[in-house]
Amino acid sequence: MRLAHRLGDEGEINDEDVEKITTSIGELFSHLNDKYKANTKLNEEVSGMIKTLYDERVFIKGIEKGIEKMKAEAYADRIEIAKTLIQENVSIGIIAKSTKLTIEEVEALRDEI
Numbered sequence: 609m610r611l612a613h614r615l616g617d618e619g620e621i622n623d624e625d626v627e628k629i630t631t632s633i634g635e636l637f638s639h640l641n642d643k644y645k646a647n648t649k650l651n652e653e654v655s656g657m658i659k660t661l662y663d664e665r666v667f668i669k670g671i672e673k674g675i676e677k678m679k680a681e682a683y684a685d686r687i688e689i690a691k692t693l694i695q696e697n698v699s700i701g702i703i704a705k706s707t708k709l710t711i712e713e714v715e716a717l718r719d720e721i
Contacts, residue, residue: 609630609658609661612625612626613626613630613661623665626665630661631658634654634655686708686709687709689707690709690713690714690717693706693707694717695721700714700715
């Protein structure tokens with residue numbers, strides 16, 4: 609199961625496949641546990657653990673997507689600030705330093721305007 613999660617995190621397999629593998633492992637465990645009359649409470653515990661692992665993975669993916677969205681929005685804001693400063697004839701060096709954009713990025717924006 610850890611391998612499936614690692615491969616999913618590395619983009620080797622997609623999230624749907626990770627979910628299928630995780631679910632299959634849980635069902636296989638439950639089947640074998642039932643077949644050999646092992647501890648029935650253990651089925652519930654394993655099922656809960658698998659759900660928790662999957663839910664954590666989904667939660668972490670959501671957080672990562674949120675962070676990427678925030679970075680993109682912050683970058684867009686820096687671009688808009690740079691455009692405003694260019695229109696106010698602020699020097700490219702000051703704009704780059706203030707917005708944390710490269711001089712090349714600021715020059716490209718200037719050429720766009």
